[in-house]
Amino acid sequence: MVQMSAFDFFEEYLDKPSLFKNPDALTLKFNPDNIPHRDKEINLIAQILAPALKQVKPSNIFIYGKPGTGKTLVVKNVLKNMEKISGSKNIPLKLIYLNCKMQNVADTEYRVVAQISREFGKDVPITGLPTNEVYNEFFSVVDDTKQVVILVLDEIDVLINKCGDNILYNLTRINENLNNAVLSIIGISNDVNFKNNLEPRVKSSLGEEEIIFNPYDALQLKEILHQRAELAFNESSFDPLVIAKCAAYAAQQHGDARRAIALFRVAGELAERANKILSEEFVDMAEKQLEKDTVMELVKNLTLQSKLVFYSIISSLKNRVTPAFTGEIFEFYNHICNRNGLDVLTQRRLSDLIGELDMLGLINAKVISKGRYGRTREISLAVDADYVNKISIWLEDDLELK
DNA sequence: AGTCCACAGGAAGGGCAGGCGA
DNA sequence: TCGCCTGCCCTTCCTGTGGACT
Structure with a gap:
């Protein structure tokens, strides 16, 4: 057998047509303009938040649903559009997104408040200050200008399970201490029962509006994958049955669209490496690899x-x-x-x-x-x-x- | 019905690292 | 350098618990 040099390999790789047109369309960070099967939720959130554009405090929103049901995507989509319109019309609106699962960023009361203050350009040390002082810094920087602030706390259940619901009490009461600005909170949770563990005073103020995201069924997942496939893959680079298979796998796992998309991406990568068209066999391989990778990653950490x-x-x-x-x-x-x-x-x-x-x-x-x-x-x-x-x-x- | 086992799990607090201001 | 703060990991002490056994 003739051995191939790395140079030859790279040359051949560059010449070879790729299955992918835009692999980014199958990543978590990808934020499509059109989110299938979530029109109702998008409209509802937009309606609730709309008063912010007229400088009126919108209700706090509590959103819950299983992982991969599009909660974060929908919220980010609505915020993106709000930002667009407030920017073009010079409306003083500040939108902040925090993922409470991010270690060392937003996983304790101190860190969340410090991180929000940093979003306003305030330099807060990673540790060392008493929590109430961080709150004071936060109050002063938020109240500096007349504006509506919308704070999204994603995976809020992780934060509350870790450090209690004191922070939510303080944040939902913050408007009593503000003269110029107003703050609304959007809490997103994967845990449907999470709200039951909150103190009643927090529960009532956070849950002024509640939205439930139901899991996608296999048909809906198929449509989502179709949309992504058009963006991500070149024409006739995959067997259409692949979409159904990815959707079926993900539907088994409580309709997790994130999982379906990851499966689709990994299967595509495996097919590309094998120099073949993406067919069903690569979905099975991808399913095994994803499971193995997650487990090993967990163990290593x-x-x-x-x-x-x-x-x-x-x-x-x-x-x-x-x-x-x-x-x-x-x-x-x-x-x-x-x-x-x-x-x-x-x-x-x-x-x-x-x-x-x-x-x-x-x-x-x-x-x-x-x-x-x-x-x-x-x-x-x-x-x-x-x-x-x-x-x-x-x-x-x-x-x-x- | 009462006892007893092998823990589960809550509460309180110690010790350490890291950061800050005086 | 010192005192004070938070976060984290850990221990000690304690009460609670479900069901087999007596």
Whole structure:
């Protein structure tokens, strides 16, 4: 076989026609002008926010729906249009979008308030100031000019679960302290039940208007993918059945359009690499790869102790079909730590780490009662058996375990 | 019906790192 | 340099709990 040099490879790559016309159309950051099947929601949000253009405070909005139902996309779309019109007519309007899931940016009360102040050009240190002082800075900078401020807090449930609903109480009450400006809040949550955990005073002020985004069904997903396909792919570079397959996969996962689009993109990339037209087989391959990538990414980002706990769980469950219990895991974890000269956490802390691994979807942990033999968590792996071994080896290597 | 197990999970607080202003 | 602040990770102490066992 004649070996190909890297130069030849690049040359051939450049000459080869691509399947993609505009791969950006299949990314998360892509914000299409037309969002299919969300006209009702767009109109409703636009109606609620419209008073801002006449310098009247719009109602606060609380939006919820499962991931990939278009919440963020719709809100950003409405804001984009508001910005366009307020810019052209010189209307004093400030629109701020914050994703509360972004670590070290907007995941604590201090950081959110500091980040909003920064949006107004105020330089606030990352830490070091008392929270009420940050609020004062925030009040003064917001109230500096007569304007309507619309603050979008995306994934608000993550923020509230982490640091309580005090921040929402303070933000929804802020208008009492402002003389020139007014502030409205749009809260977006993936967790439909999140609002039930809020204090009543916060619940009533945040939820002046509530909008629910229902999951897309397979047909709607197909249309969304059609729209993106036209923008992203060159003509006749994919089998039309691919769209149906991506839609079907995503419909199984509570109608997640984000997932459908990612699947479409990865399948396209795999087909391009294989020098073939995008056909159904690449969707299956993409589905497997996406799952593997997410799991590995999660594992790699775990802290040292969480990795140790996860490794203990994998090892305890090796070669058995029955689930493990907290006590066993703790015993195994102790053993591993002692053997490797690592710090050992208490069982209380381990219990929290198990809960976190469960939240990440790496394990299934269910609280059960064994009657006379106590109450514990029943723990099993949520990761595909094919990858467990691979992850285990990676962890052994990464943690330099003996 | 009462006991008891093996935890779950809440509350409080310690210790440390990092940043600020005086 | 010092005191004060936040965030984070962790421990200690405690109460609560479901259901098998007595």
